[in-house]
Amino acid sequence: xxxxxxxxxxxxxxxxxxxxxxxxxxxxxxxxxxxxxxxxxxxxxxxxxxxxxxxxxxxxxxxxxxxxxxxxxxxxxxxxxxxxxxxxxxxxxxxxxxxxxxxxxxxxxxxxxxxxxxxxxxxxxxxxxxxxxxxxxxxxxxxxxxxxxxxxxxxxxxxxxxxxxxxxx
Numbered sequence: 540x541x542x543x544x545x546x547x548x549x550x551x552x553x554x555x556x557x558x559x560x561x562x563x564x565x566x567x568x569x570x571x572x573x574x575x576x577x578x579x580x581x582x583x584x585x586x587x588x589x590x591x592x593x594x595x596x597x598x599x600x601x602x603x604x605x606x607x608x609x610x611x612x613x614x615x616x617x618x619x620x621x622x623x624x625x626x627x628x629x630x631x632x633x634x635x636x637x638x639x640x641x642x643x644x645x646x647x648x649x650x651x652x653x654x655x656x657x658x659x660x661x662x663x664x665x666x667x668x669x670x671x672x673x674x675x676x677x678x679x680x681x682x683x684x685x686x687x688x689x690x691x692x693x694x695x696x697x698x699x700x701x702x703x704x705x706x707x708x
Contacts, residue, residue, distance in 0.1 A: 556624070561654060586628065
């Protein structure tokens, strides 16, 4: 890559990092080309994308985007690094990565930023096991409406007993 191309690449990457709701750095060493293509397809389905980036260019772009310094520490930016960016759902792509990791045992999480909050590999692994947003909203709705259904059932049961007694059956 020529110097002019690197400058252009860093500028574009800086803009992508600024616009992203969430992003994760992963180590994709040992992942075959076919598996990489499969992962990219799955990520595209949830509105995310995976970019294989040189560590030095990623560090420059992160500094230009004024990201948390912990994201671009030298210990983290070692080995093969891929950047997974989401502009839509901030957690869905992490779940895709978690499921993919279970199947292929790679990639592994390095670090990430989810809605502006720095996440270490352990936190990312926990996020990857959570159910989707729609499922969580359904569970919340069920928890909120359960007491009302219980009350209606109790009141309805007493009314049924009264009708049974009055009916003389």
